[in-house]
Amino acid sequence: MTKTASDSNSAEQHKEYQNDLPVIIDGKPYPDIKFNALDIISKTSFFLGILLGYSLGLLPRFKYTNLICYIIFLAIFHFLEFYLTSKFNPGKVNNDSFLLNNGTGYFYAHSLALAEFILEVWLTPSSWKLISFSTVNKIVFSLGLILVIFGQIVRSLALITCGKSFSHLVKRERLADHELVTKGIYSYSRHPSYCGFFWFAIGLEVICFNPISTVAFAIVLWNFFSHRISYEEKYLLEFFGEDYKLYKQNVGVGIPFIN
Numbered sequence: 001m002t003k004t005a006s007d008s009n010s011a012e013q014h015k016e017y018q019n020d021l022p023v024i025i026d027g028k029p030y031p032d033i034k035f036n037a038l039d040i041i042s043k044t045s046f047f048l049g050i051l052l053g054y055s056l057g058l059l060p061r062f063k064y065t066n067l068i069c070y071i072i073f074l075a076i077f078h079f080l081e082f083y084l085t086s087k088f089n090p091g092k093v094n095n096d097s098f099l100l101n102n103g104t105g106y107f108y109a110h111s112l113a114l115a116e117f118i119l120e121v122w123l124t125p126s127s128w129k130l131i132s133f134s135t136v137n138k139i140v141f142s143l144g145l146i147l148v149i150f151g152q153i154v155r156s157l158a159l160i161t162c163g164k165s166f167s168h169l170v171k172r173e174r175l176a177d178h179e180l181v182t183k184g185i186y187s188y189s190r191h192p193s194y195c196g197f198f199w200f201a202i203g204l205e206v207i208c209f210n211p212i213s214t215v216a217f218a219i220v221l222w223n224f225f226s227h228r229i230s231y232e233e234k235y236l237l238e239f240f241g242e243d244y245k246l247y248k249q250n251v252g253v254g255i256p257f258i259n
């Protein structure tokens with residue numbers, strides 16, 4: 001089956017369908033300028049660069065290092081979403097590939113995390129939100145850091161390995177260039193970009209010692225990915241039949257209790 005624009009029933013899906021075939025210049029694929037408004041891309045990159053640079057400058061000066069790390073990792077994550085898509089999947093890159101436009105739920109989740117951090121610093125008497133507060137804090141921070149770095153690496157490898165078969169929106173039509181990917185990171189996890197994001201986001205809350213957001217993120221993300229995976233796999237089974245069935249039998253997801 002190949003794509004037809006009329007089959008898509010949302011504006012976003014339509015936008016991505018049209019954007020699926022890269023522009024070829026001198027035999028190399030290039031992002032389509034129609035979907036890559038350079039003013040938006042330069043402003044977004046500038047904003048992420050300022051955020052990253054300012055946070056790095058604050059790192060040795062501000063005592064809540066964990067909160068600064070949160071912002072640094074988030075800025076790197078959003079930069080990498082666009083960068084890796086443009087590098088390994090230029091046919092599908094567009095202004096939204098930064099994934100900053102990730103719905104109101106995403107915005108509220110990070111606002112909740114920030115609010116929890118500030119309120120707990122403000123309302124609780126001791127300085128238990130500092131990494132240096134105790135040995136337990138240092139251990140918890142290190143575990144959180146491992147989760148964040150692990151999650152980011154797994155997510156990045158997914159974007160690199162899946163290449164042109166990756167799309168930020170779930171495809172309901174098999175495109176001409178859509179191949180089943182089972183190699184590399186996909187031989188360890190069936191959904192490495194979701195697995196990576198899951199552990200990355202939880203790790204961010206752990207490094208900030210945010211108990212409420214850690215639990216809330218785990219529940220909300222688990223629920224989201226559990227539904228997303230069954231929806232996505234309905235189409236993957238349609239596209240790749242027995243091959244996907246076999247792949248599913250042999251490779252897990254990497255998110256607890258999602259098979």
Ligand SMILES: C[S@@+](CC[C@H](N)C(=O)[O-])C[C@H]1O[C@@H](n2cnc3c(N)ncnc32)[C@H](O)[C@@H]1O
Nearest residue numbers: 158165167168170171179180181191192193194
């Ligand atoms: C946001 S990407 C996520 C990919 C994958 N679920 C992951 O977590 O790495 C969604 C698109 O990837 C495609 N996809 C998912 N798994 C795939 C695989 N193993 N090979 C090729 N395409 C895949 C789906 O058809 C969907 O359109």
